[in-house]
Amino acid sequence: xxxxxxxxxxxxxxxxxxxxxxxxxxxxxxxxxxxxxxxxxxxxxxxxxxxxxxxxxxxxxxxxxxxxxxxxxxxxxxxxxxxxxxxxxxxxxxxxxxxxxxxxxxxxxxxxxxxxxxxxxxxxxxxxxxxxxxxxxxxxxxxxxxxxxxxxxxxxxxxxxxxxxxxxxxxxxxxxxxxxxxxxxxxxxxxxxxxxxxxxxxxxxxxxxxxxxxxxxxxxxxxxxxxxxxxxxxxxxxxxxxxxxxxxxxxxxxxxxxxxxxxxxxxxxxxxxxxxxxxxxxxxxxxxxxxxxxxxxxxxxxxxxxxxxxxxxxxxxxx
Amino acid sequence: xxxxxxxxxxxxxxxxxxxxxxxxxxxxxxxxxxxxxxxxxxxxxxxxxxxxxxxxxxxxxxxxxxxxxxxxxxxxxxxxxxxxxxxxxxxxxxxxxxxxxxxxxxxxxxxxxxxxxxxxxxxxxxxxxxxxxxxxxxxxxxxxxxxxxxxxxxxxxxxxxxxxxxxxxxxxxxxxxxxxxxxxxxxxxxxxxxxxxxxxxxxxxxxxxxxxxxxxxxxxxxxxxxxxxxxxxxxxxxxxxxxxxxxxxxxxxxxxxxxxxxxxxxxxxxxxxxxxxxxxxxxxxxxxxxxxxxxxxxxxxxxxxxxxxxxxxxxxxxxxxxxxxxxxxxxxxxxxxxxxxxxxxxxxxxxxxxxxxxxxxxxxxxxxxxxxxxxxxxxxxxxxxxxxxxxxxxxxxxxxxxxxxxxxxxxxxxxxxxxxxxxxxxxxxxxxxxxxxxxxxxxxxxxxxxxxxxxxxxxxxxxxxxxxxxxxxxxxxxxxxxxxxxxxxxxxxxxxxxxxxxxxxxxxxxxxxxxxxxxxxxxxxxxxxxxxxxxxxxxxxxxxxxx
Numbered sequence: 074x075x076x077x078x079x080x081x082x083x084x085x086x087x088x089x090x091x092x093x094x095x096x097x098x099x100x101x102x103x104x105x106x107x108x109x110x111x112x113x114x115x116x117x118x119x120x121x122x123x124x125x126x127x128x129x130x131x132x133x134x135x136x137x138x139x140x141x142x143x144x145x146x147x148x149x150x151x152x153x154x155x156x157x158x159x160x161x162x163x164x165x166x167x168x169x170x171x172x173x174x175x176x177x178x179x180x181x182x183x184x185x186x187x188x189x190x191x192x193x194x195x196x197x198x199x200x201x202x203x204x205x206x207x208x209x210x211x212x213x214x215x216x217x218x219x220x221x222x223x224x225x226x227x228x229x230x231x232x233x234x235x236x237x238x239x240x241x242x243x244x245x246x247x248x249x250x251x252x253x254x255x256x257x258x259x260x261x262x263x264x265x266x267x268x269x270x271x272x273x274x275x276x277x278x279x280x281x282x283x284x285x286x287x288x289x290x291x292x293x294x295x296x297x298x299x300x301x302x303x304x305x306x307x308x309x310x311x312x313x314x315x316x317x318x319x320x321x322x323x324x325x326x327x328x329x330x331x332x333x334x335x336x337x338x339x340x341x342x343x344x345x346x347x348x349x350x351x352x353x354x355x356x357x358x359x360x361x362x363x364x365x366x367x368x369x370x371x372x373x374x375x376x377x378x379x380x381x382x383x384x385x386x387x388x389x390x391x392x
Numbered sequence: 393x394x395x396x397x398x399x400x401x402x403x404x405x406x407x408x409x410x411x412x413x414x415x416x417x418x419x420x421x422x423x424x425x426x427x428x429x430x431x432x433x434x435x436x437x438x439x440x441x442x443x444x445x446x447x448x449x450x451x452x453x454x455x456x457x458x459x460x461x462x463x464x465x466x467x468x469x470x471x472x473x474x475x476x477x478x479x480x481x482x483x484x485x486x487x488x489x490x491x492x493x494x495x496x497x498x499x500x501x502x503x504x505x506x507x508x509x510x511x512x513x514x515x516x517x518x519x520x521x522x523x524x525x526x527x528x529x530x531x532x533x534x535x536x537x538x539x540x541x542x543x544x545x546x547x548x549x550x551x552x553x554x555x556x557x558x559x560x561x562x563x564x565x566x567x568x569x570x571x572x573x574x575x576x577x578x579x580x581x582x583x584x585x586x587x588x589x590x591x592x593x594x595x596x597x598x599x600x601x602x603x604x605x606x607x608x609x610x611x612x613x614x615x616x617x618x619x620x621x622x623x624x625x626x627x628x629x630x631x632x633x634x635x636x637x638x639x640x641x642x643x644x645x646x647x648x649x650x651x652x653x654x655x656x657x658x659x660x661x662x663x664x665x666x667x668x669x670x671x672x673x674x675x676x677x678x679x680x681x682x683x684x685x686x687x688x689x690x691x692x693x694x695x696x697x698x699x700x701x702x703x704x705x706x707x708x709x710x711x712x713x714x715x716x717x718x719x720x721x722x723x724x725x726x727x728x729x730x731x732x733x734x735x736x737x738x739x740x741x742x743x744x745x746x747x748x749x750x751x752x753x754x755x756x757x758x759x760x761x762x763x764x765x766x767x768x769x770x771x772x773x774x775x776x777x778x779x780x781x782x783x784x785x786x787x788x789x790x791x792x793x794x795x796x797x798x799x800x801x802x803x804x805x806x807x808x809x810x811x812x813x814x815x816x817x818x819x820x821x822x823x824x825x826x827x828x829x830x831x832x833x834x835x836x837x838x839x840x841x842x843x844x845x846x847x848x849x850x851x852x853x854x855x856x857x858x859x860x861x862x863x864x865x866x867x868x869x870x871x872x873x874x875x876x877x878x879x880x881x882x883x884x885x886x887x888x889x890x891x892x893x894x895x896x897x898x899x900x901x902x903x904x905x906x907x908x909x910x911x912x913x914x915x916x917x918x919x920x921x922x923x924x925x926x927x928x929x930x931x932x933x934x935x936x937x938x939x
């Protein structure tokens with residue numbers, strides 16, 4: 074296991090290099106740059122030519138892209154991700170401000186999906202073909218198809234405007250006011266969690282159906298084990314392995330933030346931050362967030378691998 | 393059994409889709425509801441009128457200070473206001489942030505210029521008590537005494553000089569640099585007197601100064617994150633994508649003002665979400681509504697609409713006169729006839745605002761009323777006479793993403809052009825993509841919207857100026873007219889030049905002028921005295937919460 078962890082850390086490096094190089098290049102090839110964001114339509118006015126040129130030089134944008142990238146890498150190796158072009162705040166500081174909100178929302182959404190989805194999937198699989206199974210399947214299809222913006226607005230209308238039981242929007246840090254934070258979390262959690270619930274239900278149901286047909290399940294029943302033990306200790310554990318992969322990918326995805334949910338509920342996280350940064354061509358923020366997402370995905374996959382070994386003792390990382 | 397289950401599932405699916413459709417956002421309807429016109433109600437105990445006099449050919453302009461004693465009713469004082477902004481503000485530097493939402497909503501809570509237009513479009517002295525031209529190229533400003541910056545330092549002429557020099561310095565990257573391009577030097581005469589010397593006479597110089605906030609000397613580097621000005625409110629804090637907060641300036645030079653203790657600006661990009669927050673009571677005001685959004689806002693219980701019916705904010709089309717066939721004045725004239733401004737009024741702006749064929753606002757003394765012609769049959773004949781058959785001319789209109797009214801304006805013109813036999817595609821572009829194509833002149837027609845101070849020199853300088861060298865070679869006299877109008881203060885002479893420019897613009901210009909917009913905000917009925925000026929600036933100086 075320690076060797077696995079070391080190997081994974083070593084694999085981070087090429088992953089980080091490739092992903093940052095790609096994003097660095099693509100963002101700079103996209104139309105517009107920080108100078109057009111700063112000067113707007115006047116960027117093409119000849120009277121502003123000197124100011125625009127000076128601005129681009131100050132930001133290092135007049136250098137070739139590969140030079141800019143190498144300079145940025147050199148800076149990052151020293152732990153300096155630079156400053157936001159728009160706000161002048163250090164990139165790490167800005168990301169650190171937004172990360173707790175995103176982590177909280179991401180894990181709440183996934184937890185919502187797992188806590189409700191696992192029992193739902195088990196029952197649907199055990200009662201395959203029943204009305205319960207049909208309802209679970211239909212609801213999971215709806216959950217996958219439903220637009221997050223629409224669901225969020227519906228929840229706002231019902232719980233904030235009609236029933237007045239939850240605040241309409243905003244984010245209060247958990248450390249500042251846990252009660253208010255949790256009340257603000259409910260609607261965005263449900264909005265995000267409905268998709269996760271649907272995903273978990275559909276996936277796990279299919280896996281459970283397949284696993285329940287295996288010989289070792291028949292053997293476990295034949296041994297006289299209680300049905301609950303058969304399902305939880307034998308069937309579910311094996312069915313969870315592919316689900317762990319899916320959840321790990323979802324964690325990585327959610328760490329990048331979900332712009333729509335954040336904007337509907339004023340939940341100020343990474344999604345909104347990077348959306349604004351892309352709109353404003355705030356290159357340092359974009360690159361900083363890309364590194365964060367790459368690291369997040371890598372850690373999520375590492376955690377998934379460790380979980381595999383716990384779920385399935387046959388899996389060993391000794392060699 | 394299986395049949396019953398299938399039937400049940402189908403019913404469930406139909407109900408689900410019905411629910412989805414039913415819960416869609418309601419189509420805005422025009423509903424008659426009383427709206428509040430922006431107005432100020434106050435007790436003025438003593439007031440002197442500012443007069444601008446033109447004496448002979450050597451113009452001497454003096455501004456007599458306006459002295460107002462405002463009686464503060466105890467019930468007006470106090471309260472906090474939460475205002476929605478359409479995007480997050482990350483830069484608070486008054487000299488470098490050109491975002492509309494910052495300039496209109498936040499800037500003048502913290503900063504103040506030397507002079508400013510009020511909601512009657514009258515130029516009022518602010519940080520300059522008075523001014524005069526000691527010669528055609530020298531303006532002398534008398535700085536108001538007793539004004540303090542938020543850091544406690546007194547305002548002096550040196551701070552004004554610093555601010556103007558900073559805007560002019562290319563290293564500042566200020567979008568206002570052309571406003572002081574004609575300034576060759578600013579000289580501190582004494583602590584409260586500043587002489588600004590121009591390279592040539594500029595009649596609109598004061599108009600160009602109204603956009604420049606005054607900051608403390610040497611404070612340039614801190615302004616982006618910790619802005620310091622002389623305004624009625626002081627910057628308190630900023631949390632990215634959460635809020636900007638400003639608090640009452642207890643040392644504000646206008647005694648008794650402001651009434652509010654605090655204003656919090658919250659970024660909520662989606663207007664539908666903002667109106668939901670307004671209804672839930674989480675915010676007090678939603679600004680920058682277009683007419684469709686205003687109609688939706690009028691359905692919010694407890695909310696009212698504040699309207700500035702006549703602004704200088706104009707929606708228009710920029711026509712790329714470099715490209716054929718648009719470079720042909722006859723083609724330009726023909727396609728301009730295909731633009732139905734009456735339809736814009738009904739369908740896009742729903743009666744708010746006024747149609748226009750010229751870029752100078754009707755409130756301006758320089759405005760010339762030029763009737764516009766909408767005649768698609770005649771336009772089609774003119775194009776055919778030029779040898780164009782239907783479908784020969786293909787044009788693309790690019791429009792700013794997020795500006796539904798501009799996009800709808802493009803749709804109306806597309807409809808008219810199709811009746812003239814011109815094929816049009818509309819591309820709605822993300823802001824940076826739009827800017828990139830705009831700056832590279834990679835478009836046929838582009839929608840745009842801009843608000844300018846009343847003196848037309850500012851807008852002709854910004855909108856026509858960059859185009860005269862390349863786009864508009866057919867009329868070299870236009871550059872001369874703009875220059876002549878700028879360099880004289882004789883109002884009659886200036887009017888003559890602007891009349892010529894407006895005549896030219898209406899028949900063979902770089903733009904097709906469309907509509908002067910109204911400015912609208914939805915606010916709780918308890919929010920009183922909200923002022924929206926014709927320059928689409930929101931003033932909170934005298935706003936209060938009715939208790």
